Amino acid sequence: MIQDQYSHHYVLTAGESDAEGRMPLTLITERIIEVATEHANALGIGYDALITKNIGWVLSRLSIEMRRFPRINDHYTFTSWIESYNRHFSERNFAITDAAGNILGHARTVWVAMDFATRSVADITAFERERFPIADLPCPISKTPRIPSPGPEAEVDVYTFRYRDLDFNRHVNTVRYLDLILNHWPLEHFDRMVPARFDIMFHHECRFGDTVELRVGEGPDKCQGDICEIALPDGRKAVTARIFWQEAVKPYSCTN
Numbered sequence: 001m002i003q004d005q006y007s008h009h010y011v012l013t014a015g016e017s018d019a020e021g022r023m024p025l026t027l028i029t030e031r032i033i034e035v036a037t038e039h040a041n042a043l044g045i046g047y048d049a050l051i052t053k054n055i056g057w058v059l060s061r062l063s064i065e066m067r068r069f070p071r072i073n074d075h076y077t078f079t080s081w082i083e084s085y086n087r088h089f090s091e092r093n094f095a096i097t098d099a100a101g102n103i104l105g106h107a108r109t110v111w112v113a114m115d116f117a118t119r120s121v122a123d124i125t126a127f128e129r130e131r132f133p134i135a136d137l138p139c140p141i142s143k144t145p146r147i148p149s150p151g152p153e154a155e156v157d158v159y160t161f162r163y164r165d166l167d168f169n170r171h172v173n174t175v176r177y178l179d180l181i182l183n184h185w186p187l188e189h190f191d192r193m194v195p196a197r198f199d200i201m202f203h204h205e206c207r208f209g210d211t212v213e214l215r216v217g218e219g220p221d222k223c224q225g226d227i228c229e230i231a232l233p234d235g236r237k238a239v240t241a242r243i244f245w246q247e248a249v250k251p252y253s254c255t256n
Helices: 025-043 047-053 174-182 187-192
Strands: 005-011 055-066 075-085 089-098 103-115 155-160 193-202 211-218 226-231 237-247
Touching: 005 025, 025 047, 025 055, 025 075, 025 089, 025 103, 025 174, 047 055, 055 089, 174 193, 174 211, 174 226, 174 237, 187 193
Parallel strands: none
Antiparallel strands: 005 075, 055 103, 055 193, 075 089, 089 103, 155 211, 193 237, 211 226, 226 237
16 A cells, blocks of 8 residues: 555654754654655655666755754654655645654655656656655645855855765765765854754765865855855855844753
């Protein structure tokens, strides 16, 4: 029986938490990819099926809004469903809940079918339409917006991608881009603040040895949060992102 929703239950361990004992954005992103993969496999549109035509899913856009972050030993659940699809991409949403079923946050994603031979967008019309069940379940957060470039006064960090930044395709792993972005801020910032909304768009793949610039600044509208851009030396954008921060309910201290 085809399930239009798929859930996976977890417990946050100490080794998975961040320096404040919370679930980090990087792990949330890993769980999103993991649950999306599991649901796609269950539907027969996952890696094993698509790779027969040398096709795979690539995360193109991601937006996360969190009301509260799980803490060490908290039980939590990711539930995923497909909102829409066409022959090139699929929109998939997520709800994150605690052990009592209370909403902790939501996420929106866009996945593009990629032809691994040509590294271009693939056509997935060969796969049965009923394998893409559309769930009649709203997602209350807005879709990933167009993200502007940071202003001319942006701060710049330089980084060269290394072995542990790569995935099995030998391109930079999605989560490593988030690591690079989040490492821009000092520890004291995360002791006081948490990301309330995070948007990221992936434009161009990076590889081993690529040296990139991370630019962090304000967009044209100062109410647009912190704007981040990862760019290659020739000016091509690899990633654009945006973060809105809010004060932590309880700022971190060693007595927490």
